[in-house]
Amino acid sequence: MNKRLFLFGAGQIAKKYTELLEQLSVDIDGYIDNNSKKWGTFFLGKKVFAPEMLKRIKEIEIIIACSDVKTISEQLKGMGLTDKIISIDHAIRIALERKEIIEEYKKENPIQNYRKRTIIVDNINGTWGGAEDWAHRVYQSLLSRGYNVELIENINATMEEKFERSIKYIDKRTNGFYEIYMELISWLWLRKPFTLFNVWSMELLWAASYLKKLYPEEIQIISSILNDNSSTYQCQCEWNSYIDLYLCISSKIKSNLIDLYGIDKEKVFYKEPFIVKSERIKRNYQISKMDPLRICYPCRLVCQQKRADMLPELIDHLEKNRTNYVLNIAGEGEYEKEIIKYIEKRNLQDRVKMYGKLSQKGLGEFLYNQDVYLNISEFEGTSLTMLEAMMRGCVPVVTDVSGVRDFIENIRNGFISDVGDIKDIAKNIMFLDNNREILKEFGMKCTDIVMRKCNLEGYIDYIENLIDK
Numbered sequence: 209m210n211k212r213l214f215l216f217g218a219g220q221i222a223k224k225y226t227e228l229l230e231q232l233s234v235d236i237d238g239y240i241d242n243n244s245k246k247w248g249t250f251f252l253g254k255k256v257f258a259p260e261m262l263k264r265i266k267e268i269e270i271i272i273a274c275s276d277v278k279t280i281s282e283q284l285k286g287m288g289l290t291d292k293i294i295s296i297d298h299a300i301r302i303a304l305e306r307k308e309i310i311e312e313y314k315k316e317n318p319i320q321n322y323r324k325r326t327i328i329v330d331n332i333n334g335t336w337g338g339a340e341d342w343a344h345r346v347y348q349s350l351l352s353r354g355y356n357v358e359l360i361e362n363i364n365a366t367m368e369e370k371f372e373r374s375i376k377y378i379d380k381r382t383n384g385f386y387e388i389y390m391e392l393i394s395w396l397w398l399r400k401p402f403t404l405f406n407v408w409s410m411e412l413l414w415a416a417s418y419l420k421k422l423y424p425e426e427i428q429i430i431s432s433i434l435n436d437n438s439s440t441y442q443c444q445c446e447w448n449s450y451i452d453l454y455l456c457i458s459s460k461i462k463s464n465l466i467d468l469y470g471i472d473k474e475k476v477f478y479k480e481p482f483i484v485k486s487e488r489i490k491r492n493y494q495i496s497k498m499d500p501l502r503i504c505y506p507c508r509l510v511c512q513q514k515r516a517d518m519l520p521e522l523i524d525h526l527e528k529n530r531t532n533y534v535l536n537i538a539g540e541g542e543y544e545k546e547i548i549k550y551i552e553k554r555n556l557q558d559r560v561k562m563y564g565k566l567s568q569k570g571l572g573e574f575l576y577n578q579d580v581y582l583n584i585s586e587f588e589g590t591s592l593t594m595l596e597a598m599m600r601g602c603v604p605v606v607t608d609v610s611g612v613r614d615f616i617e618n619i620r621n622g623f624i625s626d627v628g629d630i631k632d633i634a635k636n637i638m639f640l641d642n643n644r645e646i647l648k649e650f651g652m653k654c655t656d657i658v659m660r661k662c663n664l665e666g667y668i669d670y671i672e673n674l675i676d677k
Contacts, residue, residue: 211267212237213299216259216284217274218251225273225296226252228385232303240270242283262289269294277439297414297446304418326402327357327675330432332378333408334362338592339434341568342457343407345482347374349668358399360412378411389415401426403675406451407434409443417450428452428676433461434589436610437513445469453674457481457589458611477674480614482667483595483658491601493579493647500534500559501641504578504602506571506593507585509541515584516543518630520550522584523560525634531641535582538563538574575600579647580640585609586627598622599658601651605636615661621653 213234215222218241226236239256241247246256262268262284270292272280284293329347334340347359351374363377376395378388392415396402404416406429413429420427430453431444441464444451454476456462462478465471494501509516519537526533537547537560544562551560566574571593575581581597583606590611598604598615604622606612607629616622623636640647 211269212265213269213271214238214240214257214262215271215273216240216280217272218243218246218256219274221275222273223252224385225271228296228389229299229303231386232300233306234299234303239273259283259287262292263287268292269299271296271299295442295446297409297443300414301417301446304414305421324356325676326399327355328396328399328402328404328412329357329359330405330407330412332360332362332380332412333410338589339407341592342432342434342481343405345484345664346405346668346671349664350672353668353672385411392416393418401428401676403428403430405455405671406431409440409447413443413447417447420450430455430671430674433457433465435587436461436464436589437587441465441469445471451475453477455479455671455674459614460610461589479667479670480661481590481592481595481611482664483592483599483662484664485599485659491576491651493601493644493651495644495647497532497641497644500532501580501637501644502536502578503533503580503582503605503637504536504538504575504597505582506538506566506574506597507583509537509539509544509547511543513585513587514541515586515628516541516547518584518628519547521630522634523550523556525631526637527554527556527559529634529638531634531638533559533637533641535560536563536574536578537561538566538571540565571596572600575602578602579651580605580637582633582637583607583609584630584633588612590614595658595662598654599662601648601655603640603647603650603654605633605640607633615654615657621650621657 213236215225215236218239222239229236236254238254239251240259240262241256242259247258249256270284270289271294274280284290327350329343331340331343334343347357351357358374358376360376360378363379364381380388388411392412396415396419400423406413416427416429420429429451431451432455433440434457448471454465454471456476456478459478462476465476466473508514511517523535548562551557575597581594581602581604583591583594585607588609588611594604594606604616606624607627608624612624616624618624625632625636
């Protein structure tokens, strides 16, 4: 890089980025931090500066190397430095494309004889949720169809299911970015030719892209875009020249890639996500106004993305308007203690009930006993939990995030509010409380649309056609 490079942050993330960049012969000029106690000190042998110093340098690039990317991005925007920000992916891509590195690796790793194509499914950063379930189902389905499939997992992740065969475990707790990156290059090289279903867009994508530069005819990269947030799009654009196809989980993500980010429409595909069907059973709704409307919130209790911090405001609206409801919360996370404090302070134990994290089987049973599915996220891909709830006849009351309008027609089979509009969400719940007779009508429509669109076998048929044979 010709410009001076600074990392904004002087902590563990900056340390990991530094180790990786230095191994790739990328020079770092110093660090920036908002903690005034660090100004003038040295971090990993380089000086730490105050943010104001950045204004004095014209030819500069900044990598945000801390967890609160959103806040630092806003800070740099206020300083007029938005155009100076680059991603860690950008720095890595430029380094990997240096001719001398590529030629050196070619000498050490001659071309292999032809072998059967390997299908690699990325779950390297998974813990448990929709993306992890997607990765596991695709892995199991392709394996059952006779493909040579391997799944990459984080060895330290707590998963609901473990597999005994064709698993590559990565230790992300003790290994840094560079160690993982080099381990993956060696592991992937032995599996050429391969198709990678990339989900998490980090070390595995970096390694696969590096090898694709060396052996373009032997490597296919399919990015499975399972979330609709700006960082996901930006990463995909950074590696677009290496990515062969994009498999989107919502029609909105597909249109955003094409219309907002300029990705070639011939590379972008959308297929409705799959749901493993349960047997259709008769279910009951709380039709009587004497019974509380059963609202479920099966979600991670975190503020970022899921906005669990807005639940108290919603409950306040329902209480103020004397809604007859019970809110059943199934999940865990950083905001769980705050919600419990709120419940206890207002003596709402009979109105708001905490179920903790449920197993997949337990979640299915839980959803069958609810009237309304609630989601107040600020972004999603397509919520698979929403589809699970709709399949079981829950009426969705949700924010207008990606994937929603592929399955919900407002005031026809559910209710859609603008992101952050808690007052409108409360109004929709109160409408259902006062019009209980539509619960069954809307619920049956939800079940029908999900059963019709979300077929696992059809989904696997679709992605089979995307794989290089």
